[in-house]
Amino acid sequence: MSHTQVAVVTGAASGIGRATSIKLAENGYRVVLVDFNEESGKETLQQIQSNGGVGIFVKADVSNPANVENYVKQAMDEYGRIDVLFNNAGIIQKFAPFTEVSIEEYERIMSINLKGIFLGMKYVLPIMEQQGKGAIVNTASSAGIRPEHSIAVYSASKHAVIGLTKGAAxxxxxxxxxxNAVCPGGIETAIFKSVADTFANGGYVPEELSPMRMGRHGQPNEIAEVVLFLASEKASFMTGSVVAVDGSLTV
Structure with missing residues (x-):
């Protein structure tokens, strides 16, 4: 593979975004790391650079059109092309009974999880169209295929990501x-651990939780491998696909 390929990753500061950014850099991509958390985003960049990889960090709120336009512009100013967009930034809903979800929480989830993905595609697609090539991977969730109990709004946002993915494809x-869309489920990330902590510390616990049938949770790197594949020419006949990487949560 040519070493001039450029990948933009949102939510690159931690979890799946960090693992995938590192994996892309290891495979010769120049990476544009995008996140709201500047400190952790720069840590991801340091890890990449200490491994001999190449990249830049751009701070952005993915739900803000001007911020999205800016990260796309920075990528183009630095590298002149965008081959891959891993549209990964997202937030989890606080587990709660349906009617207790505040309107503010609804707006926040939809603006980051859905509008953020829409905006990334809106500003990157014209560039890819001009290049005549490109690959986009959107992070949905196992909850975008089969909702989990007590996170209906999150599930709706991720169902919508799948709809956007298929429609654009x-x-x-x-x-x-x-x-394409990747649907992680039961992956050990900071978000995931914070949810587990809430349950353990006497917070609201849903009346049912899906079993992890493999007897373990997934690791961010296990998602990164699938994203790397979907971004590459090895997945040349895949578009509009919804790929579950969830240890059978959605089965």
Missing amino acids: IEYAKKGIRI
């Missing part, structure tokens, strides 16, 4: 651009 199928 159809429009760009003949333009050399592949757009």
Whole structure:
């Protein structure tokens, strides 16, 4: 693979975003790391650079159109192209009974999880179309296929990510651009651990929780490998696909 390929990763400061950024850099991509958390984002960049990788960090709120336009502009100013967009930034809903979800919480989840993905695609697709090639991977969730108890709004946001992915995939199928969704489930990240802590410390616990049938949780690197594949030419006939990487949560 040519070493000039450029990948933009949102939510690059931690968890799946960090693991995938490192994996892409190891595989010769120049990476544009995007996150709201500057300190952790720069830590990801340091890890990449200490491994001999190449990249830049751009601070952004993915729900803010001007911020998204800016990270796309920074990527183009630095590297002149965008081959891969890993549209990964997202937040989890606080587990709660449906009617106790505040309107503010609803707006926050939708603006980051859905609008953030929409904006990333909106500003990157014209560049990829001009290049005549590109790959986009959107992070949905196992909850985008089969909702979990007490996170209905989160589940709705991730169902919508799948809808955006499939709709855009159809429009760009003949333009050399592949757009797929990855659906992680039960992955050990900071978000995941904070949820477990809430349950353990006497917070609201849903009346049912899905079993981890493999007897363990997934690791961020296990998602990174799948994203790397979807971004690459090895997945050349895949577009509009919804790939569950969840240890059978959605089965």
